[in-house]
Amino acid sequence: MSLDSEALLDLSLSRGTLHRNGNGRREGDPIAKALADASTRVVDIADGRVLTCRVDGRLRLVHRAPRFDDGGESGLYLGHDDDGTNYVAIVHEGPESASSPDRGWRSLREAGADLDDTDSGVLTTAVALANWHARHRFCPRCGGPTVVEEGGWVRRCTADGSQHYPRTDAAIIVAVVDDDERILLARGPHWPEGRLSVLAGFVEAGESLEAAVHREVMEEVGLSVTDLVYKGNQPWPFPASLMVGYTAHATGTEVTLDPAEIVEAHWFTRGELSFAARSGEVGIPPRVSIARQLIEHWHGGPIEAASDSRPTVEATR
Template sequence: MQNWGEAGLLDHCESLRSDATWVAAQWASPQALLLAVDELGRVSAGEGLTVPEQSPHGAYDAQRHFLLGLAAGRPVFVQAGETDAMASLRELMPVLDDADRELVVKAVALVNWHRTSPHCSVCGSLTVVTSGGLVRYCGGCRRERFPRSDPAIIVAVVDADDRLLLGHQVAWPTGRMSILAGFVSAGESLEMAVHREVGEESGLRLSSVRYVGSQPWPLPRSLMLGFVARAAGTRIEVDGVEIEHARWFTREELTAAEDAGEVSLPGSASIASRLVAEWRSGELPAPEG
């Protein structure tokens, strides 16, 4: 999985996309590509889970056709809709290269924003799409509205013996476990959210917290912010509402539980998988504290 820590490969064309004539010319380019995103957040896919070589067709409609940017010089657009072959981000992200992975994530994020936020959040007026799809303009407020991301923390908690804490959510299938996560509340720092969520879900206090990295997850519009933290103790008291049970694992215990079919971990598309994998390899040192 890409760790999302490098510069993006997609050119957003910030200085050009406000020119509607230029954007329309990109739609008409013989090199242009068109992706589709359906109501479930699935993306049009080519054979073997690839980004399809689908060209735009018909007249350009600024309210329906959104320019993601230029990928290696090729204009890439997205629209809400469905094609014969659709695939989820969980299917696509582990197999696509960095450039195409960035495309499909941005495609889902942008279509979801337009689908769920057509009206101004202040005055309620219907907004119109501008800047090739990256802005919605409110005529009532005379202000521009931009896509938003909801910050959520996800944290690998380890104890003094370097055991990893995994929890099982009430709504999950039997055996599925992962590290703890939750949304950041209003007026709360990321670190405060880490302490609060871990305390609420497991009853543990943390002695230290360290930021690791982030990952966009546009279902619906989350930005996952990954941390590693050291627990001040080992006594677990789950909330019973969101987390049904939790336990500490050594590396050997986790491998044995997976081999026996007792535990299933997050898919490789997720930052949770990355954090667990780095802990298993010894590449995720917890902060001292």
């Protein structure tokens, strides 16, 4: 494995600039302290969506001042910016107005690529924490109920006192290229026809990132790869992944699919993929994803894709 001086540095969900204030979160109630400050910026999140607007053509999150009914277990302390302004997310159980995207409510998949560094970090962190809390209301050790502590960054079991922290599942994602500089794109069994992406998979217990690349490519398409190059990483909180990106060189081109993981895989030249994406014959990952960045890095520049105007497909990569 080698490092690349041309690493993917502008990954949409990796641009967050908030200071998470880990030490300060342990001092009292960081949410109550932040909400007592009128300058704190609050973001409402409902059904995974937040309210957005455009200012001078740029997409922004809609922040508001704290209200008397904010806080409790629905509040998440996200951190503070360089000016010391605190950010808090309030998670609403009901859908609120979030089911109406034309009113400005957007998901992280829809908004992440267009937000600035601060807003991108705010939304990515809020979604990651909200997803974790929704799935970890009970202790994994004894099954007892848990309560929120440290501004939403810890859940403590009320039965055995154990503390639990937000988890992140490491996954690799790799653009495989052959001797003719063609890229291999594939489709999982739960994706719609025509929706293709690079290969990806979770890192298994006791496994290095590079070993995971070799194993996943072999398992999914039956290919051996060499010349692994690290390209960057990106949080992918759907619900809790960190995608670690690579490029790799295939030693052959004959694919053998694992039907449980991959139902089709095709090699593309740059011209073939550009035409297929523009015509809508092939749908490629959204611009917010590291998968799209890996593909466009191989392509040598942005790809005009008909799928960019369609609703985002829920997928793991």
